[in-house]
Amino acid sequence: xxxxxMILIGAVSPPIPLKKMEEMDGACEARKKQLxxxxxxxxxxxxxxxxxxxxxxxxxxxxxxxxxxxxxxxLHLARDIADKGGFGMWKDIYQxxxxxxxxxxxxxxxDESV
Numbered sequence: 409x410x411x412x413x414m415i416l417i418g419a420v421s422p423p424i425p426l427k428k429m430e431e432m433d434g435a436c437e438a439r440k441k442q443l444x445x446x447x448x449x450x451x452x453x454x455x456x457x458x459x460x461x462x463x464x465x466x467x468x469x470x471x472x473x474x475x476x477x478x479x480x481x482x483l484h485l486a487r488d489i490a491d492k493g494g495f496g497m498w499k500d501i502y503q504x505x506x507x508x509x510x511x512x513x514x515x516x517x518x519d520e521s522v
Contacts, residue, residue: 437506440502440505440506441498441502443501443505444498444499444501444502444505445490445491445494445498446490447498447501448490448494448495448497448498448501449486449487449489449490449491449494450486451497452486452489452490452494452495453482453483453486453487455486456482456485456486457482460482
C-alpha cells in the first residue's frame with residue numbers, strides 16, 4: 409500500500425456518547441447477521457458453480473454477455489437461498505462471531521500448543 413494513501417486528510421469523527429453506543433449495539437448485531445448470511449451466500453454460489461459444471465454444455469455457444477447474465481443469475485439465486493435460511497451455516501458463523509468478541513483466543517491457542 410502506498411504510504412501517501414495512509415495519511416489522514418479528513419476530519420476525525422467525534423466520540424460517540426454511551427447512550428448512542430447502546431443503540432448501535434443492535435445495529436452491530438444486525439451487521440454480524442448480514443455478514444454471516446453474505447458469507448453463506450458466497451459459499452452457496454461456489455457450490456452452485458460446481459453443480460452447474462457437472463451439467464455440461466447444452467450445445468449452445470455463449471458470448472461474454474450471456475456468460476455474465478448466467479453468472480448474475482446464479483449469484484442472485486445463491487443470495488436468495490441464503491436470505492431465506494440457506495443451509496443454516498450462517499447461524500454457526502454468527503454464533504462464532506458473537507462468542508469470539510468476548511473471548512481472548514490468543515491465550516487459548518497458546519495453552520493448546522503448550
